[in-house]
Amino acid sequence: MSDYHVVKNPSGGWDAKQDNAQRSSFHSDTQTEVETAAKRFAVYSGGGEVRIHGLDGRIRDAILSRQPKTHFHQEIKSIKFENIFILMNRNKWQ
Numbered sequence: 001m002s003d004y005h006v007v008k009n010p011s012g013g014w015d016a017k018q019d020n021a022q023r024s025s026f027h028s029d030t031q032t033e034v035e036t037a038a039k040r041f042a043v044y045s046g047g048g049e050v051r052i053h054g055l056d057g058r059i060r061d062a063i064l065s066r067q068p069k070t071h072f073h074q075e076i077k078s079i080k081f082e083n084i085f086i087l088m089n090r091n092k093w094q
Helices: 032-045 069-094
Strands: 004-008 014-018 026-028 048-053 060-067
Touching: 004 032, 014 032, 026 032, 032 048, 032 060
Parallel strands: 004 048
Antiparallel strands: 004 014, 014 026, 048 060
């Protein structure tokens, strides 16, 4: 799990920085674009919090980003597969 901060870059634009990192993970001219990238980074690292800083440097918002539960999707696929298998076998018995 990794937490990210969306902060103003002193040279212009915005940065997504991982907690306690010196360098930024992503840079863009718009805060919205950096916020989206930071959310993705947090999700891909297993989930985390994205803290959005305002122009004054203070945190103005925090978003919890979580990794989707993949086992749920695997269960649905297996259920669908079992239903298809049962239907195929029914046709053989008729």
